[in-house]
Amino acid sequence: MYTAMNRSCAQWTRVLFLHNSRLSGGKQFPIETRGLASPPPPTNFSVGINKRQTDISDDGKTAVPSSASIGRRDPLDLSFDNAEAAFRSKTTLQILRAYLVFTLCSSNYLVENNMKLMKLGKKVLGKRLFKSLMKATFYGQFVAGENQQDIMPTIQRMRSFGVKSILDYSAEEDISAEEAAEKEMASCVSTTVAPDTAAIAVDPAANSPEADKRYHAHREFADRRQNVNSARTYFYLNEAQCEKNVDIFLRCIEAVSGTTQSTGFAAIKMTALGRPQLLLQLSEVIARSRRYFTEVTGLSADNNILQQNASPAIFEKRFEKADILTDNVAVQKWLQQMTYDQKGLIHLFSWSGLIDANILLNDLFKVPNLQTGRMEPLITALSPEEEEMACNMLRRLNTIFSAARDLDVRVMVDAEQSYFQPAISRLTMELMRKYNKEKAIVFNTYQCYLKETYNNVVLDLEQANRQNFYFGAKLVRGAYMEQERARALALGYEDPVNPTYEATTAMYEKTLLECLMRIKEMKTRTNERRIGVMVASHNEDTVRFALRKMEELGISAQDKVICFGQLLGMCDQISFPLGQSGYSVYKYVPYGPVDEVLPYLSRRAQENRGILTKIKKEKRLLVTELKRRLVKGQLFATPKGEYVPI
Numbered sequence: 001m002y003t004a005m006n007r008s009c010a011q012w013t014r015v016l017f018l019h020n021s022r023l024s025g026g027k028q029f030p031i032e033t034r035g036l037a038s039p040p041p042p043t044n045f046s047v048g049i050n051k052r053q054t055d056i057s058d059d060g061k062t063a064v065p066s067s068a069s070i071g072r073r074d075p076l077d078l079s080f081d082n083a084e085a086a087f088r089s090k091t092t093l094q095i096l097r098a099y100l101v102f103t104l105c106s107s108n109y110l111v112e113n114n115m116k117l118m119k120l121g122k123k124v125l126g127k128r129l130f131k132s133l134m135k136a137t138f139y140g141q142f143v144a145g146e147n148q149q150d151i152m153p154t155i156q157r158m159r160s161f162g163v164k165s166i167l168d169y170s171a172e173e174d175i176s177a178e179e180a181a182e183k184e185m186a187s188c189v190s191t192t193v194a195p196d197t198a199a200i201a202v203d204p205a206a207n208s209p210e211a212d213k214r215y216h217a218h219r220e221f222a223d224r225r226q227n228v229n230s231a232r233t234y235f236y237l238n239e240a241q242c243e244k245n246v247d248i249f250l251r252c253i254e255a256v257s258g259t260t261q262s263t264g265f266a267a268i269k270m271t272a273l274g275r276p277q278l279l280l281q282l283s284e285v286i287a288r289s290r291r292y293f294t295e296v297t298g299l300s301a302d303n304n305i306l307q308q309n310a311s312p313a314i315f316e317k318r319f320e321k322a323d324i325l326t327d328n329v330a331v332q333k334w335l336q337q338m339t340y341d342q343k344g345l346i347h348l349f350s351w352s353g354l355i356d357a358n359i360l361l362n363d364l365f366k367v368p369n370l371q372t373g374r375m376e377p378l379i380t381a382l383s384p385e386e387e388e389m390a391c392n393m394l395r396r397l398n399t400i401f402s403a404a405r406d407l408d409v410r411v412m413v414d415a416e417q418s419y420f421q422p423a424i425s426r427l428t429m430e431l432m433r434k435y436n437k438e439k440a441i442v443f444n445t446y447q448c449y450l451k452e453t454y455n456n457v458v459l460d461l462e463q464a465n466r467q468n469f470y471f472g473a474k475l476v477r478g479a480y481m482e483q484e485r486a487r488a489l490a491l492g493y494e495d496p497v498n499p500t501y502e503a504t505t506a507m508y509e510k511t512l513l514e515c516l517m518r519i520k521e522m523k524t525r526t527n528e529r530r531i532g533v534m535v536a537s538h539n540e541d542t543v544r545f546a547l548r549k550m551e552e553l554g555i556s557a558q559d560k561v562i563c564f565g566q567l568l569g570m571c572d573q574i575s576f577p578l579g580q581s582g583y584s585v586y587k588y589v590p591y592g593p594v595d596e597v598l599p600y601l602s603r604r605a606q607e608n609r610g611i612l613t614k615i616k617k618e619k620r621l622l623v624t625e626l627k628r629r630l631v632k633g634q635l636f637a638t639p640k641g642e643y644v645p646i
Contacts, residue, residue, distance in 0.1 A: 071162075071644030076581035078547065080540050083624035085580060086573040089161040092626070092635050094140075098569070099622045101141045102615050105605050114605045115174075118598055131594045134601075142569040142604045143170065143597055144589045148255040151591045154568075155259050158587055160641025162579025165589045166265040166412065166565065167256050169248050171596030172232055180235055181222035187236035188217030188277045190380060214419050214493045215284035217277075221490075224417065227482035231414070232600065234272040239392060245272040246396045250403055257407040263645060265443070265586065267412045268400060270424050274393030278361075278386070281379055282423035285365050288378045289348050292367050306459055306466075309344030324373030331368045334375065341466050355430040357394050360387050397427065401435045401442060410472065412534075415445035417480050418496045419487075429460055433469050440472035440532040447478030448508040449497050457511050461518055461531070474534040474565070475512055477504055508537070509545050516546075519561050520553040529561050534586070536565040538614065543574055547583075557583045557646055569604070571614070573621055584646050 074085065087095055104110055110117065122130040134140075144151035155165045175183075225233045234245070249268050256264040270279065294300060296318050299308045315335060319325035325332070339347040348367070353359045365379040382390065404411045413428045415421060428444040435441045444460065446453050457473065464471035481497050488495040498504045515533045522528050535546045543564060549555075550562060563584035566575045579585040590600055629635050 072580070072642040073582045074577075074580045076547075076577055076583075078544055080543075080573045080577065081621070082573070082577055083621040084628060085577040086621055087576075087625045088580070089157060089163075089576060089639050089641060090572075091639060092629060092637075095622050095626060097137065097141060099619055099626075101137055101569075102619050102622075104137075106615060111605050115598065115602050118602070122595075127595075134594050138601045138605065139594055139597070142567070142590065142601060144568060144591045146591065146593050148251070148259070148591075151255075151589065152259055155589065157639070157641065159260075159645055160643060161576055161639075162582075162585065162641075162643035162645050163575050164263045164579075164584070164586045164645045165256075165260055166267055166586050167252050167260075168267045168588060168590050169252050169592055170232065170590035170600045171592035172599050173235075173596075174599055175235070177223045177226075180225060180233075181219060183235040183237065184222040184224065184276070185217055185219055187275050188222075188280060190277060190281075190382070190386065212284050212287060213491055214488070215280045215287065217280065218487070218491060221483065221487045224483070227486065228480055228603075231416075231479035231603075232269065234269055236271070236275050239389065242273055242392065242396060246399060249400050253400070253404050253407060253409045253411065256409045262408050265410045265412055266404070267414055267588070269414045269416065270393075270397075270427065271416060271420065273396045273400075275386070275389050276420065278390050278393060279420045279423040281361075281382075282426065283419060283421070285379045286422045286426060289365075289367075292378065293348060296370070306346050306463060311344050312338070312340065318370075319368060322370045322373075324368055324370065328368075328373050330375050331373060334366070334368060343466065346463065346466065351426065351430045352433065355394060355398070355427070355434060357391055357398075361390050362387065394427075397431060401431055405435050405441050410441055410443060412443040412445060412472075412474050415447045415476065415478070418450060418484055421447075421450075425456065425460070429463060432464065432471065433467055436464075436470035436472065438470075440470040440530075443472035443474050443532070443534070445474045445476060446511065447476055447480075448511055449478035449481050449504045451496055451498055451507075453507055454511045454514065458514060461515070464530070470530045470532070472532045473515065474536050475508060475515075476536045477508065477539075505539075505542070508542060512546060513549060516549050516553055516555060516562075519555055519559075523555070523559065529559055532561055532563075534563050534565050538566055538571045538574070540574060543578070560584065560646065567604075571618075573618065579645060580643050582646055 077085065080086075090098070118134075121133065125133065144154040151167070158165065224235075236242075249266065249272075252266045256266050293308075293310075297308070297310055297314050299310060299314075312335060315338075316325060319328075319331060319335075337350055338345060339350060339352070349364055350359065354361070354364055360382075361379055362377065362382050366375040366377050368374070369376045401411060403409075413424065413431075416424060425444055428442060432440075432442045432444070446457055460473075461471055484497050485495055488497075498507055512533070512535065515531060519529070519531050519533075522530060535543065537543060546562065546564070555562060563586060564575070564578055565586040565588060566572075568587045568589050575585050575587060590597065592600075629637070
C-alpha cells in the first residue's frame with residue numbers, strides 16, 4: 001500500500017488541484033455520510049468520558065448539566081492510534097493531500113531547498129497557477145485561508161469535531177539574511193552616546209560588560225531566523241510598521257471574537273510592537289537589579305527577588321550602615337516606591353507604573369549608590385526619542401489587551417529568545433496583573449528547554465497569588481534551542497538550554513506538575529479556578545502524562561483549567577480524539593495570503609523533516625483510514641461533526 005501511494009503522488013497532486021476550489025470554499029461533497037460518525041470499539045487502553053458533562057459558568061460555579069449542549073462524547077484511546085477518530089473530520093481528498101505533503105516533507109532535498117523551489121515554481125507556473133498548486137498541497141495542509149472569511153469553514157468544521165482555534169495572521173516579509181542582520185543591528189543599538197553609568201551603582205566588577213553581554217546585539221546572530229524551524233521572526237523597520245502590526249493583531253482578536261464563540265485565542269509577539277533594543281535593555285535591568293539586591297541585602301536573587309520575602313527594614317539597615325539614609329529624601333522616596341505586600345518585597349521598581357505609562361524608563365530604574373547616596377541608573381540612558389518609542393510599545397500592548405478584554409478573547413504572548421525573554425515575561429506578568437482580574441485574558445509562554453523555566457513559573461505563580469490575579473500559561477518545549485546554544489558558546493556565557501532532550505522532557509513534566517498541584521490545592525481550598533494552562537505539545541508521552549496527572553489529582557476537563565494545543569495540519573491523532581472525548585483542545589490556525597506565508601510553510605516543512613518518526617506514524621494512520629473507508633464504501637462520504645467543544 002505504501003509503495004503504491006508513493007508511486008501515485010503525482011496523480012494525487014493533479015486530483016487535489018482539480019478539486020481544490022471545492023475544498024478551499026468549504027463546500028461539501030453531495031454523498032451522505034454512512035458510518036463515519038460511529039465510534040470505534042474502545043481498546044483495552046482507554047479512558048471513558050461521562051456523556052453528562054456540566055457547563056461551567058464565568059463565576060466558576062458549576063451549572064446544571066446540559067446533555068443537549070455538550071454534543072457527542074467518545075472514549076479516548078490513549079495510544080493515539082485510532083485512525084478513524086483522528087481523521088473523521090477529513091474528506092478523502094484531504095487525507096490524500098496530507099499523505100502527499102508528509103511524503104514530500106520526508107525528502108531532505110525538497111526540504112533543504114524548499115524556498116528556492118517555491119520561488120522557482122512561482123516563476124515557472126505563474127502567480128495564479130502556483131497559488132492553486134500551493135492551496136492543493138502545503139498551503140492547504142498547514143494554513144486555513146487567506147483572510148478572515150476564508151478561514152471560517154475550517155474553524156467551523158474543526159469545532160464540529162471538538163477542536164477550537166488559536167488564530168495567527170502568519171504573513172511575513174521574505175528578506176535576505178543580510179537585510180535581516182542590518183535591520184536587527186540598527187534596531188538593537190542605542191542612539192545615545194552617553195557612557196553606561198549603571199556600573200557605578202553597585203560593584204563595578206559585577207556589572208562589567210562581560211556580565212551583561214548576552215543582552216547586547218551581536219552581528220553574528222543578528223538574523224534571528226537562523227536555526228529556527230517553527231517560530232516567526234519580526235524585524236523592526238520603524239514605528240509606523242509597529243502600528244500596522246497592532247492593527248493586524250486587533251483584526252485577529254476581532255476574528256477570534258467573531259468566529260470562535262468566545263472560546264478562541266489570538267497570539268502575538270512583543271518584538272512586533274516596538275524596538276528590540278528596549279527589550280534588551282529591560283532584560284539587562286532585570287539582571288542588574290538582582291545583583292543590586294544581593295549587594296544590598298546579602299540575599300541571593302539568582303532566580304527572582306520575590307522569593308526572598310525581604311522586608312523594608314533590611315534595606316533601611318543597609319543604607320544606615322552606608323550612612324546614606326538620614327536626611328536623604330531621594331533614598332527615602334525610593335524605599336517607599338518599592339512594591340511590597342505582607343510577606344515582603346515583590347519588585348524593586350514600580351512595574352505597574354511603567355505599564356500604565358506613568359513614568360519614564362530613565363526615571364524608574366534608579367537605585368541609591370551605596371558609596372555616595374546619589375540615585376544612579378541601572379539602565380543605559382535612553383534618548384528622548386527612545387523614551388517615546390518605549391511609551392509607544394507600552395501603549396500598543398495596552399491597546400491590544402484592552403481590546404481583548406472588551407471582546408472576551410484570550411491572547412497568548414509568544415516566547416522569544418532568552419535575551420529578550422526576561423523583559424517579555426516581566427511585561428506580560430504586569431499585563432496579567434492589569435487585565436486578568438476577573439478571568440485569564442493574558443497568557444505567557446514558557447519554553448521548557450530552558451534551565452530556568454521551572455523556577456520562573458513557580459515565581460510567576462507566586463506573584464499571581466500574592467497580587468490576586470488570574471494566571472495563564474502555555475507550556476512548550478521551545479523553538480530556539482540550536483540558536484541559543486551557538487550564541488552562548490560564541491559569546492562566552494552559560495548555556496541557558498537543558499543539556500539533553502530527556503532533561504527538557506523532565507523540565508516540562510516538572511513544570512506542568514507544579515501547575516497541576518497548585519490547581520488541585522486551590523480547587524480543594526476555595527473551589528476557585530484562577531490558574532489556566534495550555535499543554536502545547538506534539539509529544540504523545542507528554543500528553544499522556546498530563547492526562548494521567550489530571551486523573552490522579554481529580555482535575556477534570558469540566559474544570560476548564562487545562563487545555564491542549566497542536567498546529568493545524570499536524571498531530572491530528574492527538575487533537576481530534578482528545579476533543580471528541582471531551583477535553584479542551586486547540587489547533588494553532590495560521591492564515592494569510594499565499595505569497596506572504598511562504599516563510600511559514602518553509603518552517604513547517606523543516607519541522608516535519610525533523611520529526612520523521614512522528615511523520616511515519618501519521619502516514620501509517622492515514623493509510624489505515626483510507627483502507628477503512630475503502631472497505632466500508634465511504635471514500636466519498638461527507639464528514640459531519642456532532643461534537644461541541646468544552
